[in-house]
Amino acid sequence: MFPIVLLKLVEWILYQLLANSCYRAARKVKSFGFHLGHLSPKTPHQPSSFPSITKCDLESRGSQSQTLVCDIHRVILRSHSFFPYFMLVAFEGGSIFRAFVLLLSCPVLWILDHELKLKVMTFITFSGLRVKNMDNISRAVLPKFYLENLNLHAYEVLASAGSKVVFTSVPRVMVEGFLKEYLSVGAVIGTELHAVGGYFTGLLAGSGLLVKHRALKEYFGDRKPDIGIGSSSVHDHHLLISLCKEAYVVNNDDSKNSVMPRDKYPKPLIFHDGRLAFLPTPSATLCMFMWLPIGILLAIYRILLGVLLPYEMALMLGVWSGIDIQVKGSMIPERSEPNKGVLYVCTHRTLLDPVFLSTCLAKPLTAVTYSLSKVSEFISPIRTVRLTRDRKQDGETMQRLLKEGDLVVCPEGTTCREPYLLRFSSLFAELADEIVPVAMNAHVNMFYGTTASGLKCLDPIFFFMNPRPSYHVEILGKLPKELTCAGGKSSFDVANYIQKKLGDALGFECTTLTRRDKYMMLAGNDGSVVQQEKWKKCL
Secondary structure, three states: OHHHHHHHHHHHHHHHHHHHHHHHHHHHHHHHHHEOOEOOOOOOOOOOOOOEHHHOOOOOOOHHHOEEEEOHHHHHEOOOOOHHHHHHHHHHHHOHHHHHHHHHOHHHHHHOOHHHHHHHHHHHHHOOOEHHHHHHHHHHOHHHHHHHOEEHHHHHHHHHOOEEEEEEEEEHHHHHHHHHHHOOOOEEEEEOEEEEOOEEEEEEOOOOOOOHHHHHHHHHOOOOOOEEEEEOOOHHHHHHHOOOOEEEEEOHHHHHOOEOOHHHOOOOOOOOOOOEOOOOOHHHHHHHHHHHHHHHHHHHHHHHHHHHOOHHHHHHHHHHOOOEEEEEEOOOOOOOOOOOOOEEEEOOOOOOHHHHHHHHHOOOOEEEEOOOOHHHHHHOOOEEEEOOOOHHHHHHHHHHHHHHOOEEEOOOOOOOOOOEEOOOOOHHHHOOOOEEEEEEEEEOOOEOOOOOOOOHHHHHHHHHOOOOOEEEEEEOOOOOHHHOHHHOOOHHHHHHHHHHHHHHHHOOEEOOOOHHHHHHHHOOOOOOOOHHHHHHHOO
């Protein structure tokens, strides 16, 4: 029986990849300019019989009592391809090797039809992937990219409806968390994946790819949804919205001109995780893999500059290597107490904040940290001292360090990538009167140099692997004595004042969120390090 089954499987693969797909490939090649009179890769679509979504009037009716149905692909999201989101799952939830295999599949995906393409991407992305990893990705990584690609017109119509149901052919686990958490969607009906023992097999559940118009009939029965939204260029969307009382379509031009501004996000995006700082389209992902060997060598070179060379030379060669450093403010504040150092209070963007401050000041500083990997301690060009999270013991440690020299502290306790400041711990305000606030901000274009659930020992390496990372350092000047605890202010007032001052300097919004809030959202724990798991996170 096994040889017969094997022969049938080979026959099916040959048919799909050779006989059936070569015809589609020939038609696509023909459309790319080998047919006289057609030089564009796409032929124009027939005009839709449904009105544009921009003509949907939201004010003249009671929309809150209406039911709306739509798809996330090419309706809620402006992206025409779902490949980048599969790549995010493959890279962040799987491994770089899985992502590379998915990239290599692009030539094959190009000649397949939509259904088979979705099946192949699903198999490569999810085969052997832990269900727990997918849960983390859907909560901490994907929402950022979904929010950045929201269609403003579609979202406004979606938000106006009282009951919202999304039907989609993409795997439900990739979109359900975002749709329910950020867009208040009541139900998400999507393609189900097969899993065994906490791992995805990469195969679809028995029902296969979701057929949207059939799923709508099963879900609503004899009732008709009030509003349906689809894409003007997707045939099965027309079948879906034709079953609704009112139907609108998202045209390609509407999608391009309907970018969602940050201030209109349904929920503020404060925390997110993952290494990739760009939407990994096929071309962008190819550029990343071509850059990786150069990036690794460049990261090693940049790290060695800080470890081996004097400040001035390290700064000059670092700028020549592509690091963009902007420095503002007075460099060296005057000390009023000769036997006590200056306390620099910084915003926390990456682990490298104290290093860049020390390099810009061209003077040695001591940095206190709550958790730092052995690798980061080894390659750090400045002295680092660990804190214990015991307030009394940490206070004594910082007092001793201030007597030895200048000290750097990041009162947020953890990094934040977005333009927000977390709540400042007030401990630093009780220890020193010589306080200098420093506004620091970092920008990357390929890899994030921070992580909540990944290997923290790689944070500085990933930051320096960026082609052109940048750091903005603004020294705001020493805090007047009357605004410190020595002037009668409470430590909480001092901490809140400095947080507000730094937020204004950077244009950031101040929050009351803490390190615990970040780790509960991104990693599902309070961020404390369990001794027996230290080796897993390089802490």
